[in-house]
Amino acid sequence: MKHRRLFVALTFASSLLVATANAGQLTRDNGALVGDNQNSQTAGAEGPVLLQDVHLIQKLQRFDRERIPERVVHARGAGAYGVFTASETLTDISQATLFTAGKQTPVFVRFSSVVHGNHSPETLRDPRGFATKFYTEQGNWDLVGNNFPTFFIRDAIKFPDMVHAFKPDPDKNYGTNRTLFDFFQHVPEATRTLTLLFSNEGTPASYREMDGSSVHAYKLVNADGQYRYVKFSWKSQQGVRNHDPRQAQTVQGQDFNHMSRDLITAIDAGNFPRWDLYLQVLEAEQLAKFDFDPLDATKIWPEELIPSRRIGSMELNRNPANIFQETEQVAMAPGNLIPGIEPSEDRLLQGRLFSYADTQMYRLGANHQQLPINRAKAEVNSNNQDGAMNSGARVGEVNYEPSTLQPRPQAASARYSNLPLDGMTQQRRIAREQNFRQAGELYRSFDRKKQQDLVQQLGSALGEADVAARQTMLSYFYKADAGYGEALTRVAKGDLSQVRALAQALVD
Numbered sequence: 001m002k003h004r005r006l007f008v009a010l011t012f013a014s015s016l017l018v019a020t021a022n023a024g025q026l027t028r029d030n031g032a033l034v035g036d037n038q039n040s041q042t043a044g045a046e047g048p049v050l051l052q053d054v055h056l057i058q059k060l061q062r063f064d065r066e067r068i069p070e071r072v073v074h075a076r077g078a079g080a081y082g083v084f085t086a087s088e089t090l091t092d093i094s095q096a097t098l099f100t101a102g103k104q105t106p107v108f109v110r111f112s113s114v115v116h117g118n119h120s121p122e123t124l125r126d127p128r129g130f131a132t133k134f135y136t137e138q139g140n141w142d143l144v145g146n147n148f149p150t151f152f153i154r155d156a157i158k159f160p161d162m163v164h165a166f167k168p169d170p171d172k173n174y175g176t177n178r179t180l181f182d183f184f185q186h187v188p189e190a191t192r193t194l195t196l197l198f199s200n201e202g203t204p205a206s207y208r209e210m211d212g213s214s215v216h217a218y219k220l221v222n223a224d225g226q227y228r229y230v231k232f233s234w235k236s237q238q239g240v241r242n243h244d245p246r247q248a249q250t251v252q253g254q255d256f257n258h259m260s261r262d263l264i265t266a267i268d269a270g271n272f273p274r275w276d277l278y279l280q281v282l283e284a285e286q287l288a289k290f291d292f293d294p295l296d297a298t299k300i301w302p303e304e305l306i307p308s309r310r311i312g313s314m315e316l317n318r319n320p321a322n323i324f325q326e327t328e329q330v331a332m333a334p335g336n337l338i339p340g341i342e343p344s345e346d347r348l349l350q351g352r353l354f355s356y357a358d359t360q361m362y363r364l365g366a367n368h369q370q371l372p373i374n375r376a377k378a379e380v381n382s383n384n385q386d387g388a389m390n391s392g393a394r395v396g397e398v399n400y401e402p403s404t405l406q407p408r409p410q411a412a413s414a415r416y417s418n419l420p421l422d423g424m425t426q427q428r429r430i431a432r433e434q435n436f437r438q439a440g441e442l443y444r445s446f447d448r449k450k451q452q453d454l455v456q457q458l459g460s461a462l463g464e465a466d467v468a469a470r471q472t473m474l475s476y477f478y479k480a481d482a483g484y485g486e487a488l489t490r491v492a493k494g495d496l497s498q499v500r501a502l503a504q505a506l507v508d
Contacts, residue, residue: 038155063163078111094220098134106134123258125203203245206263218342436506
C-alpha cells in the first residue's frame with residue numbers, strides 16, 4: 001500500500017510537471033508547443049502553403065468538425081438552378097471550355113449568411129455567401145465566394161480563430177463585441193472588410209440585389225500551360241440595394257426570412273434574376289509591381305489599375321423541389337476545379353482548398369459527390385470506392401492504376417501549370433501588407449448618409465469593447481481616414497489624442 005501511494009504521488013507530481021511545462025502557452029492537441037499561430041508554412045515568400053504544416057491542418061480539421069450536422073459557416077442558405085451563358089471565348093488564356101462564346105452551362109447557386117445559424121433572421125449583419133456550381137462537360141467547377149470582394153484575414157491558419165470570435169462566446173451562447181474586437185485588434189488587415197460589414201452592405205435587401213466576388217485570385221491556364229492570375233466578380237442586373245439600420249429593424253419585425261422568400265417568390269413569378277460575370281487579369285510578372293500583394297484576400301484589385309471585362313451572364317430560373325436534398329446537401333468546395341482553372345498561391349485560398357472539401361466529407365460523407373445535386377454531368381471514372389452511402393455503379397475487377405487489363409490513361413492537358421519557386425520554407429507575414437489604405441478609399445466612396453450609418457453602427461459596437469481594444473481598433477480606422485476615425489471615436493467615446501498617437505505609429 002505504501003509503494004502504491006508513492007507511485008500515485010510520483011505520477012501526480014510528474015503530471016504536474018507536464019501540465020506546467022506548457023502553462024499558458026499555445027499548443028496543438030498533442031500538447032506540442034505552437035511556434036507560429038499567425039502564418040502558414042509556405043514554399044518561399046511567394047509560394048503555396050505546405051501540406052506538412054500539421055498545425056494548420058489540425059486547426060482546420062478540428063474546426064470543420066465542430067458542428068453536427070449543421071454547417072459551421074454558411075448554415076442559413078437559399079438556392080436556385082439556372083444557366084450561365086458565356087459571351088467571350090477565352091481559349092487564349094484558359095482551356096476551360098465553358099468560356100466559349102454562346103456556350104450554356106447549367107448551374108446551381110447557393111446564397112447564404114456566413115456566421116449565423118440555420119434558422120437565424122436574414123436581417124442580421126453578416127457577409128453573404130455567393131457560391132456557384134457549374135456543371136461543365138469537363139467536370140464540376142465551384143466558384144465559392146461572397147458578396148464582399150475582400151475578407152477579414154489573409155491566412156487560413158486564422159480562419160477558425162476568426163469564426164470563433166464572431167460566433168457565440170462559449171460561456172454564454174451569444175456573441176459579444178467585447179470578444180469580437182479583442183480578436184480584431186490583432187488583425188489590422190481586417191480594417192476594410194470590417195468597414196464593409198458595419199456599413200449598409202452588411203444588411204442586403206435581397207439576394208437578387210447583391211453582387212458577388214471570388215474574393216481570391218485564381219489562375220487561368222491555356223493549352224500551352226501558360227497561366228495568368230484572375231479574379232471573378234458577379235454584377236447584379238437588378239442593381240444593388242441594402243437596408244439601413246432602421247429598415248433592417250423594421251423588416252426583421254415583419255419577416256425574418258425576407259431574402260429567401262424574395263428569391264423564391266421572384267423565380268416562381270417568372271421574374272428571373274440575372275448577373276453578369278466579370279474578369280480581371282494579371283500577368284504573373286505584374287504581381288510584384290503593386291504596392292500591395294495582389295494575392296492578399298484582404299485587398300481588392302482596383303478597377304483603375306486592373307480593368308475588368310464582361311465574359312458572360314447567369315440567369316436563375318428554377319427553385320429547388322426539396323430544400324434539404326438540394327440546397328442543404330449541395331457541397332461547394334473551392335477545390336472542385338476543372339482543367340484550365342487552378343488555385344493561386346493566396347494563403348487563405350490554399351487552406352480553403354482542403355477545409356471545404358474536408359468539411360463536406362465530414363458533414364455529408366465520403367460519397368457526397370454522388371448525390372444528385374453534386375453529381376457531375378461529365379463521366380466520373382475514378383478508383384475511389386466503397387464507404388457509407390455509396391450509390392455508384394462501378395463494376396469490374398480493376399480498381400487501381402496503372403493497369404493493362406483496364407487502362408485509364410492520364411490526360412497530359414490536365415497537368416498543373418509549373419510555378420517557379422525560390423527560397424526556403426517559412427512562417428512569416430506577407431511583405432506588402434498595406435492594411436489601411438483601401439479601407440480609407442472605401443469610406444470616402446460612401447455618400448454622407450452611408451457614412452453616417454456606418455459610423456453609428458460601428459462606433460456603437462466599438463463602444464462595447466474593452467478600452468485597450470477599442471483604442472487600438474479606432475487607431476486602425478483613423479489610419480485609414482482621419483475623418484472616419486474621429487467620427488467613430490466620438491460615438492465610441494474613445495480618447496482621440498491616444499487614437500492619433502497609436503495611428504501615428506502604424507505603417508501602411
